[in-house]
Amino acid sequence: MDYSAAKERYASFGVDTEEALKKLSATPISLHCWQGDDVGGFESPDSSLGGGLAVTGNYPGKARSIDELRLDLEKVLSLIPGNHRLNLHAIYGDFSRGKVDRDAISIEQFQGWIDWCSANNLGLDFNPSCFGHEKAEDGLTLSSPDAGIRDFWIAHCQASRKIGAEMGKQLGSPCVTNVWIPDGMKDLPADRLGPRERLAASLDKVFEESLDPAHNLDAVESKLFGIGSESYVVGSHEFYMGYATTRQKVLCLDAGHFHPTESVADKISSALLYVPELLLHVSRGVRWDSDHVVILDDPTKAIFEELVRCDALSRTHIGLDFFDASINRIAAWAIGTRSAQKGLLMALLQPMSKIIEAEATGNYTERLALLEISRTLPWGSVWEEFCSRNQTPGEGEWFAEVKAYEDTVLAKRS
Ligand SMILES: C[C@H](O)[C@H](O)[C@@H](O)C(=O)CO
């Protein structure tokens, strides 16, 4: 079906496709840099991941330097319609002028990224990297019983916020600086309270300096468990829900950080009542926090439906969090980002006024019927129109471009 026919079909359900396209266009997705090199970073050539994170696969062509990562990101951006952001971890700084430990990083290591983002019309988000470091080897950082270890990671997170604020200032768009720590225990802890008290105190120190929210927004991310923290995670959902509520921080919901049967979408409306803003890490856990590439599955669609139904797009920062080294990494980025955008578009195209009217009048039969009917409305034609208006390849075209890039660029990386 061509776009004008699709537009008419949607209009018959009271949906304005132009309005949906406008909203989709105004919603950036923050592309996570770490899909490009399996969360390696550029601190040292022999970096190890740690922190309960795992990347499997050995597909050829991973980015080995900042230049290669930027080249790959430029390719990915050409395959994704709209204007977006880059989400950088601290380990992706430019350390070519000499190693700087995490507690001493400054804007110096990140100015190159700011300049590149500015040239590519991208906003920038940031994350302290509290893993893959000798001071995180026992799996404890901000909640460690060792004050020296805590102070080191507090300094790293403080430095990261300042870098985030400078990124936001220079690029004219607030940087979301998201704190995630791996802290937890493999086996049953005797003391669950102490580490949480220490984490809250450490975070209060991290956030002590007030920074202009026009430049930096603080986010905190919970987790259910990781490899080596199966029995106890200090920064659990309840911990951060309480922390973000009492300190009015941005709450990060990672779709892989909950029990597989829990609905992340259902958490959105509750969290919005208590925290100022949300950060999403759109991800796909397969049985656990496996960080599979995002696809247009039901949990992903449900998250975007909730954002639209809660009218929460202006209070939500959408980021991605997956890393798959078993498939072409450029394709992984393109599939995941385009799927997130498609999920959002589908949600924006739902005949909500009719569905809400049915619900308000107690007509639950019509509500269910409309939800089912909306699944087969021609959203794909509206998506193709969005790609074409943004001079990006449509569904039938983008993969050939990835293949060509693999042959001409990735295959030459040994
Ligand atoms: C790289 C990590 O995925 C990221 O920092 C964090 O967001 C996470 O989800 C850890 O499981």
Ligand SMILES: [Mn+2]
């Ligand atoms: Mn995450």
